[in-house]
Amino acid sequence: MTTTQANxxxxxxxxKLAQLKEFIAQTQKDEHPDSFLIxxxxxxxxxxxxxxxxxxxEIAQEMAIPTAHIWGVATFYHYFNLxxxxxxxxxICLGTACYVRGAAQILQTLRDELKIDMGQVTPDGxxxxxxxxxxxxxxxxxxxxxxxxxxxxxxxxxxxxILNQYRKQAKK
Amino acid sequence: xxxxxxxxxxxxQEYKVDPGQTIMQAADKCGYRIPRLCYHPKLSIEGACRVxxxxxxxxxxxxxxxxxxxxxxxxxxxxxRELRQARRDIVELLLDNHPLDCHTCDRxxxxxxxxxxxxxxxxxxxFEGERKQYEKDLSSxxxxxxxxxxxxCGRCVRMCSEIQGxxxxxxxxxxxxxxxxxxxxxxxxxxxxTACGQCINVCPTASFIEKNYTQELFEKLNDxxxxxxxxxxxxxxxxxxxxxxxxxxxxMEGQIVAAxxxxxxxxxxxxxxxxxxxxxxxxxxxxxxxxxxGPLPLITSCSSAWMKYMEQFYPDLIENISTAKSPMSxxxxxxxxxxxxxxxxxxxxxxxxxxxxxxxKKYEAAxxxxxxxxxxxxxxxxxxxxxxxxxxxxGIDFVNIKPEKFDEPLGLSSGAGAIFGVTGGVMEAAxxxxxxxxxxxxxxxxxxxxxxxxxxxxxxxxxxxGQELRLAVAHGLGNAHQALEMVRADRSRFHFVEVMGCPxxxxxxxxxxxxxxxxxxxxxxxxxxxxxxxxxxDREKTIRRSHENPDVQRLYKxxxxxxxxxxxxxxxxxxxxxxxxxxxxxxxLKVV
Numbered sequence: 001m002t003t004t005q006a007n008x009x010x011x012x013x014x015x016k017l018a019q020l021k022e023f024i025a026q027t028q029k030d031e032h033p034d035s036f037l038i039x040x041x042x043x044x045x046x047x048x049x050x051x052x053x054x055x056x057x058e059i060a061q062e063m064a065i066p067t068a069h070i071w072g073v074a075t076f077y078h079y080f081n082l083x084x085x086x087x088x089x090x091x092i093c094l095g096t097a098c099y100v101r102g103a104a105q106i107l108q109t110l111r112d113e114l115k116i117d118m119g120q121v122t123p124d125g126x127x128x129x130x131x132x133x134x135x136x137x138x139x140x141x142x143x144x145x146x147x148x149x150x151x152x153x154x155x156x157x158x159x160x161x162i163l164n165q166y167r168k169q170a171k172k
Numbered sequence: 173x174x175x176x177x178x179x180x181x182x183x184x185q186e187y188k189v190d191p192g193q194t195i196m197q198a199a200d201k202c203g204y205r206i207p208r209l210c211y212h213p214k215l216s217i218e219g220a221c222r223v224x225x226x227x228x229x230x231x232x233x234x235x236x237x238x239x240x241x242x243x244x245x246x247x248x249x250x251x252x253r254e255l256r257q258a259r260r261d262i263v264e265l266l267l268d269n270h271p272l273d274c275h276t277c278d279r280x281x282x283x284x285x286x287x288x289x290x291x292x293x294x295x296x297x298x299f300e301g302e303r304k305q306y307e308k309d310l311s312s313x314x315x316x317x318x319x320x321x322x323x324x325c326g327r328c329v330r331m332c333s334e335i336q337g338x339x340x341x342x343x344x345x346x347x348x349x350x351x352x353x354x355x356x357x358x359x360x361x362x363x364x365x366t367a368c369g370q371c372i373n374v375c376p377t378a379s380f381i382e383k384n385y386t387q388e389l390f391e392k393l394n395d396x397x398x399x400x401x402x403x404x405x406x407x408x409x410x411x412x413x414x415x416x417x418x419x420x421x422x423x424m425e426g427q428i429v430a431a432x433x434x435x436x437x438x439x440x441x442x443x444x445x446x447x448x449x450x451x452x453x454x455x456x457x458x459x460x461x462x463x464x465x466g467p468l469p470l471i472t473s474c475s476s477a478w479m480k481y482m483e484q485f486y487p488d489l490i491e492n493i494s495t496a497k498s499p500m501s502x503x504x505x506x507x508x509x510x511x512x513x514x515x516x517x518x519x520x521x522x523x524x525x526x527x528x529x530x531x532x533k534k535y536e537a538a539x540x541x542x543x544x545x546x547x548x549x550x551x552x553x554x555x556x557x558x559x560x561x562x563x564x565x566x567g568i569d570f571v572n573i574k575p576e577k578f579d580e581p582l583g584l585s586s587g588a589g590a591i592f593g594v595t596g597g598v599m600e601a602a603x604x605x606x607x608x609x610x611x612x613x614x615x616x617x618x619x620x621x622x623x624x625x626x627x628x629x630x631x632x633x634x635x636x637x638g639q640e641l642r643l644a645v646a647h648g649l650g651n652a653h654q655a656l657e658m659v660r661a662d663r664s665r666f667h668f669v670e671v672m673g674c675p676x677x678x679x680x681x682x683x684x685x686x687x688x689x690x691x692x693x694x695x696x697x698x699x700x701x702x703x704x705x706x707x708x709x710d711r712e713k714t715i716r717r718s719h720e721n722p723d724v725q726r727l728y729k730x731x732x733x734x735x736x737x738x739x740x741x742x743x744x745x746x747x748x749x750x751x752x753x754x755x756x757x758x759x760x761l762k763v764v
Contacts, residue, residue, distance in 0.1 A: 034760075053356050057753075066339030066756040067355035067364075075344040 016047045017058065024062045037065060037073055041080060050081035086121045086128035088166055091145040094131050097138035102155075106142050109156040113163055126170055127163075178244040183251065195237035195248055196224055204250050207259060207288060209376060210325035211238040214675075214694050215334055218326045222262050223288065226250050234258060260292045266323050268299040270377070277321075277378050282686040284376030285323060306351065311359030313538045314367035314383055314531040315682075319351050322379040328352060328371035335675060335694075337650035338481065339758060340365045352379070364484055364755050366649065368477035368673050369531030369555075369682015373693040382531045382683060385552050386562050389525060392552075393436045398523045401511070402432050403503045403582075405443040407529035407593035407678040408556045410705035414698075415560035415685040416570050421701030423709060426575020428527070431563045433576060439511075442578045443526070444585030446503035447592040447601070448718035449727070450474065453496040453744050454598075455606040455718075456735035458668060462641075467491045469644075469659060469666040472598050473748075474498045476536035477673030477682075481649050483748055485755035486656050492669075495745040499592060500526045500533055501542045504549035505743045506582060510731045514581065519545075525552045527559050529593070529681035532673065541746050555683025584723040587710030594703045595647035595677035596623035596630060599670040603634055603643070604717045611637050618716060624707075626676060626696060629655050631666075641667045648675040653757060679703055 023043045027036035040063065044055050051074055060067045074080045092110065094103055110129060114122050121128040137143045140152025144159065151162055177188040182202055189198045194217075199206050210221040217239045225234035229247035234255070237248075249255065267289055274280050309317040326343060329352060333339045340354050340363050354363035371380040392398055404425075413422035432440050458470045473479060473494045482493060497505065504524045512519040526533060530553075536542065537550035554562070563570050577583070588604055591597035600620045607615045622632035623643060628651035632643045644666045646655040652671045659666060674680045675694055679702040687693050715721055732739050 056356075060756050061754075064756060064759055066333070066758055067753070068333075068339050068342035071353075071355040071357075072342035072344055076346050 013048075017055075020044055020047055020055070020058070021062060024059065028063070033063065034065060037063065037070065038077075041070075041074060045080060050084050083121065084125075087126050087170070088128075088146050090127055090129050091132040091135070092129070093133070093135045093137075093141070093143050093145070095134035095138070097134070098142040101141040103142040105156055106144065106154050106159055109159045110144075110163075113160055126167070178242065180242050180245070181247045183249055184247075189242060191242065191244070193242060195226055195228075195235070195240050195242055195246075198242045199226075199237065199248070199250060206237050206250050207291065208238060209284065209288060209323070210327060212327055212330070212374060212692060212694075215327060215330040215374075218330065221266070221323070221325050223259060225255065225258060225262075227252055227255055256292075260294060263288055263292045264294055264297065264299060267294065267297065268301050269303055270323065271303075271320050272297075278381045278384075279378040279686070283378065287689065302348070304348070304351075309360050310383070311361035312365060312367060312383065312535070313361070314534040315360055315365065315369060315372060316381050316383055317353070317360060318379050318381070319353070320379075321377045322352055323377060324350055324352070325376060326352075327374040327376065328380060331370050331374045333758075335648055335650050336366070336368060336370055336673075337653045337758065338364055338366055338368070339756065341371065358753075362753070364753055366477040366480045366484075366673065367532040367535040367682075368649065370674065372531065372682055373680075373684070373686075382555050382558065383534060384558060385534070385554060386558050386565075389552050389554060389562070392523050395523075397521060399439070399515075399517055399521050400437045400523045400525065401439045401441065401507050402437045402525050402527060403441045403443045403446070403500065403507070404428055404432075404527045404578075405500065405529055405593065405678065406447070406590050406706055406709075407681060407684070407702065408527050408559065410593060410679055410702040411529065411684045412556050412560055413571075414688060415557065418571065419701070420698040421705045423705045424570075425709075426577070427570055427573050428559070429578055430573045430576040431566075431568045431570055432527075434568050434573075435562065435566050437525075439579045441503060441507070441582035442585050442589075443499045443503055443528075444589030444592065445578075445582045445721070445723060446499040446506065447589035448586050448721045448724045449502050449506070449744065450496055450499045450592075451588060451598075451601045451605050451718035452724060452728070452735045453502075453740060454494050455602045455609060457494055457496060458602060458606055459610050460736065462636075462639075462667065468663070469669045470494055471659075471669045472602075472671060474592070474598055475671060475673040475678075476530065476532035478649065478652060478671045479748065480532070480535065480751060481652065481673065481755070482671075483751035484753065485653070485757055486660075487750035487754075489656065489659065490748050490750070492659070493748055495747060497542065497744055497746050498533075498536065499589075500528060500553075501536065501549055501746070502744050503582060504537075504542075505544045506727070508544050508547055508549060509743060510727060511582060513731075519547060523551050524549065525554060526550050527554050527556070529556050529678045529684050530674075531555060531682040533683075544743060556681075557683055557685055560685060581723055581726065584721060585713075586718050586721045587713040587716035588718045589721070590706050590709040590713070593678040593706050594624075595626065595672050596620070596645045596670065597677065597706070598672075599623055599643055599645050599668065601718055602668070605719045607634070607636060608717065609719060615717075623670075624703075626699065629658075643668050643670075645670045647672045647677050647680075649673050657757075675699070676703065679706070 056070050137150050142154050143152045178191045187202045206224050208224040210218045219236045219239040224237045226237045227249040306319040329341045332341045343350050344353050409423050409425040413424045414420050429440050461470050471492045507524050508519040534553040537553045542549050588601035604618050623630045623645045630645040634641050644655050646652040676699040680699050
């Protein structure tokens, strides 16, 4: 298990923090302000792409919710990233249709090629890998979504070609 | 005929019971003890372990009796063949993900899981599945966390948040990967943990235990170059008998002194002596603040867990905290200066060992502010549980040993020093002395009954020479939070506030003996009996006021001068500063 290594520079981005605080302030007018914790964490992840420790500390102070409780919620849901994700987030569909059409081989290709496992980031920070259930593109199975783009009818070879395109782009 | 009662049947026997209670509570009163694990009467209902399942006619599934309310006409079965099998399977599955190391475990013989497995009739293990493996957290000076032994009952998490208001622990991650840990998986030493040790008290296994210093102490007792000096806290004598099968509330003072002498200690002193010394300083500080109008209220500082809590959660009240050190640290300071001079010894050769009811005292002893003339004042802190083990391990017949007396010059104490171990005791002792120092008259009614007992926050008023003094007493950090919110809202509401970090005060400390079979930690009856032992000690003494202790008077005459003197400030007072991580004062905490 990895403890979140906080990136202080990200966390002290004043503009993002001001946005987050304003969002929290809105929720605190409700009769049950505590019930907005998950919504606030969603907002924080939207702003920072993950949940840095100093940001969770800020949320704790603003909402008067103990940090341990926030940590319990943040670790319970797989949706929340506790470490910075890669520049490109690869979501591999492991739904039934994709699985039948060879998602397991695509996943193995990704693991071999990127040398990371589910939920991890490549050392150069370019890619992170996460599972997805159905992406609603079963006709193109097996599919992988990179950021918000769908890549369908994949074969191991095609998968490597796509990765290389992203790598080439990053070098420019 | 009492119409408010309802009729239920347990195992085909009819009973009239009060409505509005759970099946488990009703069954307890009817003489059925349903097995249980995650349930604790002082904590919210979790219903996680499923050990307390029963069958109810008309309900297809087993129900958790700790959470299910009784209803009129309900037919409950607690011990059918299917239930026995289901419960045994449940406990067997818990055991499957638990190390097989009972015989080398700290809680061997004292473990609720072990007892449960025995009473379920588990004599072999049928399941062999994947078992979790984590590193132990050894970072804290006081508490060790061992996730491998954890069965996820959640008692520690609820204790830490609901009773102590510290909210250090959570159940992080999910399913098989769930682990009890502080926020961000911080090591304890870097978390908001106050080292109070109540997680140890409520843990049914050895997932939380105190950091053990007994081997180190045994080594040092054999070092001929060291002068070994012990001090014993009041609450240790009121509880240690329980670890030897005696009922709660036996005062074992003389037996402890005799046992320590058998173990090889050169000098054995009483923390109750330095409690009297604390009162001299703290009562004088209080009077000074009353006369110079501030800052008030004065808040006591004897409890180490409370010190850390205050620095993290209430740094704005630091100026209100008494600068007087705790009795343990005062005794240690006197051992390494006054006493060292008396026996003409180099204080560096003195090993100062404190026997405490407390795990947080291990943390306090390591605080650098408490060093005396460049030396650590208290070298080793041993809890009541560790002491009981050392006595057993040394082959001492503790129950039948001939009682002995504490040594001079730090061994004589007043009754006021004894009641330091119970909630309200420090306040009561301070008022006895402050009143007489201020007015010069004898306080007739010295037992302040308003601030005795186990109500969460107690309030009282006393008249001091025509001036009304308003007092507040809180025990358990959650209750302290309530009292301090009152102080934050209105600084003039109280003149004097006493806080003890553990429920019941030191008698309920995190280092006290594990509960007896079929009894639970924080059992109020046990706490009452321990308190009675200390109130009994007070009543037996002819000297019941700290300032009348002749050895305390001699210490001032020969060494310190007077209370709050320059030397007192050097050796008996300390300071506090805000401590990170900052605690979150949760507004949802209720008084208990």
